[in-house]
Amino acid sequence: MPLNRKLLIISWICMLFAPLVKAENISKIMVIDLYTGQIPGSIDSENVENIRDVNHPDTFIMDITHPTITAYFPEPAIANGTAVIILPGGGYAGVSIVKEGYQIAERLNQLGVTAFVVKYRMPMSQSMVDKSTGPLQDAQQAISIVRSNSQQWHLDPSKIGIMGFSAGGHLAASAAVHFTQAVDPQLQGQNLRPDFQILLYPVISFAAEITHQGSRDNLIGPTLEPQQVEYFSNELQVSTATPPAFIVHAGDDNAVPVENSLVYYQALHQHKVASQLLIIPSGGHGFGMRNQYDWFTDLTGWMTNMSLLQKAQ
Template sequence: MDLHRRGLLIMGAAAPALAAALPTMTTAQSLAPADPTEVIRLWPDRAPGGEGVTVTPIVPERSTDPAYRDRYAQYTTDPIMTVMRPEKPNGSAMLLIPGGGYRWAVLDKEGFDVARVFAASGTTCFVLRYRLPADGWAAGADAPLQDAQRAIRLIRSRAAEFGVRPDRIAVLGASAGGHLAGLASARTDAAYAPIDEADVVSLRPDLSLLMYPVATMADPHVHAGSRTHLLGQTPSEARIAAYSLERMNWSGAAPVFLLHAMDDVSVPVENSLMLLTTLKAASVKTEAHLFQEGGHGFGIRLIQGRPAQVWPELARAWAARLDFAL
């Protein structure tokens, strides 16, 4: 059943109605943690450039294990942030951008599951469900970036409401979500026309964490599926260059934390290595951790018992040295 209900995606009084609209959990799902119910629509009326969009949103469940959920959002038309508030806020916010090859966004593995870990240490987390570039949006490849930039601005402009500092907004992106987080970190231009007072504030994050990111759009290390869904079957060299993170101007960007497994066969570790070279040349404060094993898309759950399971603590220690609580 589709989790997406346009009319219910508002805060406060709408929360009970939203909870009622969520699918009834089956026996196979009943042991998994409940979803947060505070949901924020990114756009007050409708997302920009949707006149040619005809897709219908879906959120299928792939898990048959009662201990966890594994959903993905596809054909999103009304992008949202789901808020996960900590019991003891530390003043920091984190926008989580899940991966999915720009074909869909995996909500649990790289969204809610990771958010729970950082919310437990006091960070107010926002899981982004963003639009996808091949669904007919006028902005095309920039449609997901519009959502990411708008989300950062909403968090910053409403920082007091969320109990966070406007200069302590991190973004964490995984896989193709890492590419999107990288775009939001590197690009200084707004991908959409301003619509309200939220669009007056800065659209760049104060800290960026990129997990096994899709960085390059160029052969031989490109993740072909991400490139196809973002730029089409035969993008020009100019388009490839324009959306390759390692070819962008990162001067003045916020500090970056890179995390990758050496045995990642889906998104080769060269993606992080090339980006690291660019960040170093731009004098961006950067820390990189490369693990011998872990594969791709491990998030939190898939590396339990392996060396890479310590990555949240490594990220917290790095951020703390920058006076940024995570």
Template sequence: MGAVVGASGARAQTVADGGRAGPADPTEIIRLWPDGAPGGQGVTVTPVVPERSTDPAFHDRYAQYTTVPILTVFRPERPNGSAMLLIPGGGYRWAVLDKEGYDVARVFAASGTTCFVLRYRLPADGWAAGPDVPLQDAQRAIRLIRSRAADYAVDPHKIAVLGASAGGHLAGLASARTDATYEPVDAADSAALRPDLTVLMYPVATMADPYVHAGSRTHLLGDTPSAERIAAYSLEQMEWRNAAPVFLLHAMDDASVPVENSLQLLTTLKAAAVPTEAHLFQEGGHGFGVRLIQGKPAQVWPDLVRAWAARLDFPL
């Protein structure tokens, strides 16, 4: 079992790996907020991390009711100078840890990228910032990584973000929005808050019918959000000019988050002159990560991302 270490030196327990086969969980953990996450006066939830896998060969855990958001660090053997913040999905109901977090981090750490998996707070748990609560954690994470770049042999101008499903929505918010969603807490908050490269896997992009992932919208915005609120949190309706380059990937047979989420966003990115590459796969469904896509054409997606980033002088 590892330990959480924050700027204040405070420590707290993290998740044990349960003795399953395969690589052990990293023990290097960064607590995002040294004196506690902001706006928690009305929060009464108790964090849980259930295990869904019945196969001893792999984990499939998710974090729900998170009150202490953290980064789990995957240090490569030979750092290539880049960092990646990984934001897994979970419909804003929870955040999966393994499938779109640890599993993907290991793939990119193997080629030299220092990876940080974000365990973020959820918008329906009573935090004062409501739908901006996950974005507070994402912005703070990017600033922490950038401010500590020298500690990880990372170029502070080569901080990527990879988000999957609802985590793709959160990564998109972090990429498009330029406003800080919290008051500064320490010197790290003087660092830039947007990423230098963005990868969106089968992202929940729109909050609008008919292509919205209804569960994500409900958990983010409530049961009856106004048209104005829906527009404000729909990535395809946001201002993307001057955002970092974006890579989109989606399966055409995704029955949970329709491919139109990526297609509509692609149109917006093109109009905003954001350098963008998009790959649509005939099959793959939703939530495939890296393990569930083996043996299908979409299994090459990490190599496609690396090749695209390399053309931008961004080693992944």
């Protein structure tokens, strides 16, 4: 069955777990299963997905085994054909789907950008043959779906970027440096390279001195193999083909040290990858859009300079 027949349209302006959505510049929202049928590399297991605190407005979904994409389409009158795939953070234990997902998608829609919030699977041995590559497989699958449907969704297939927060930033950076190696063999030969990357207070390195230990241990622990530590230290995997980056980090982040963004920017600079690094003075970790410094204004300027906000002719 064609993918478009499997699209589950939950509502034009609201969805399960989502906050109230402002109608301004949002045309429709729909939820799409990331896979049809059995997920490659998965193990049949009990669905243990849950919400950490059902009374908290910032929904945090734990132990995800059923991955989906929530697509936010802007009003056709302002749509410019650019797409951003959003990977919320959560230490590879869950995803902060509202603060680092839906609310970001709404803001991107105001720019005419189509946004896709990915509820990716958590690395769990009981549900994956290789838990270390399960999230990356989901990120690559999301890129494949968005790019392969670019025509029907009126997207420019050369303007599909990826955006990640905290551990989601690690996943986004992983997709940006490992795009030549498809986790799922069925995706081999497809263009899995994001055209640009946007990283907010990202976990980048698995080096003991600067990593976020919880994210590292959840993805590749408890036993740390040197090859895996190196593979998932994304600053060590940058090449001249790595896509351009916009990176934001607070200098007072005590959860994910700012050195993560610094070493990644340095690697990008050494490989002559056009990138912008914004270090804001305060805000700690996990602020999403809620920082007294409006980093999104800087992002808008960067996207404008990258010709990502020009309306398609």
